[in-house]
Amino acid sequence: MPHSLATPSSVNHSAANRLKLIDAALLCIARTGASKVTIDDIAGEVQCSRATVYRTFPGGKEAIFAAALETEVARFYSTLAVSMGRAGDLSELVVSMVTVASAYLLNHETLNAMQLSEPELVMSRLRFGQMDETLASAAAFAQPFFARWLEPERAGRSAEIVVRLILSYLTDPSSDLNLEDEAAVRPFVDQFLIPGMVASSTSQPLQQPSTTTRKKGRSTT
């Protein structure tokens, strides 16, 4: 049936339609880059009419792209949450966050295509002076996982530094450290990151002078 999206709409159908169109848009972007994608391309991909696309997304291409971004961010975070939720200690948590996030982003076809066709769209959220939002939202996502082992303020700071690490290597890759490689990431994390997260403050604590929680943080020596 060519007009698979033209079935009478119910809540379920419209949600499914939205997702089909979003996935079609992502596929189209992966092929040609975002700027070249047309509503006809997306409609052709799911074999529906332009009218059906506009019925689901009255805002057209921009609305589909915004929804696609939102959906992809949600997918990314839920993939991360699954593996971060399984961590048995702080070191495992950081290693899984770094490796899973890096692997996901580095192998994301749509993102990779956009980095070639319209790099400024991707990089503008990650570069100097413009990454505050990305940093804040990613750290806010990760903080509760860190709070299993660290007091809240420190959990937030620790989540943030891991996001910084991932962003640094994504935008400026290193030949020495492959962030997808767990065996390479683990010693790096244990050496450079964990001690700073669990350090019993050599200087004054920032706000609440609470004692450092170090419940399960793995010793690195």
Place this chain on the structure above:
Amino acid sequence: MANSPDQRRALIEATYACIAKWGPRRTSLEDAAKAAGVSRATLYRYFPGGRDELFEAVVAFEYDRFFERLLQAVQGAKTLETVMEQGLAYAHRAIVEHEVLHLVLSTEPELLESTFAQKGVTTRTLIGEFLLPYLELHELREGVRPADAADYLARMVLSYMGAAGRWDLSDPAQVRVLVRDELLGGIAA
């Protein structure tokens, strides 16, 4: 007539002054030429690519000048801890107070794009090389290789310069915690 580096620099500085005054969008090639006291033709001789090439040269010039000043600002630091603290505090203040940078970020951030893409890796290497002797002089935790630590710290310095995140880098007490606990916790013995 051969192009002279001095005149090139004068053209860049004049353009910079125009951007500071009017913002990048309202600065034309004519404005820049007029401010430098030269003709459009002369300006084109130095920057055949026109406005794009001229503005890129301005950004690159200011970028280099920023890091020169940063290195000067930490020249007196004796230890790894103080060089990091002074460097982060200086860089943060300089960025916050850099009106032209904010003008560009809020109007034509894409102007920064090519400079950052071209210079990012070099800058990381530069900061790493600057920090290396401090690491070599410092007692380090077991297993820490100075070169690895230098690269890690250079990445983090750039990251905190680009976005302060949860930290107030104008507060020396916070900078101290950031540097001594968070960044050097796994490095300094």
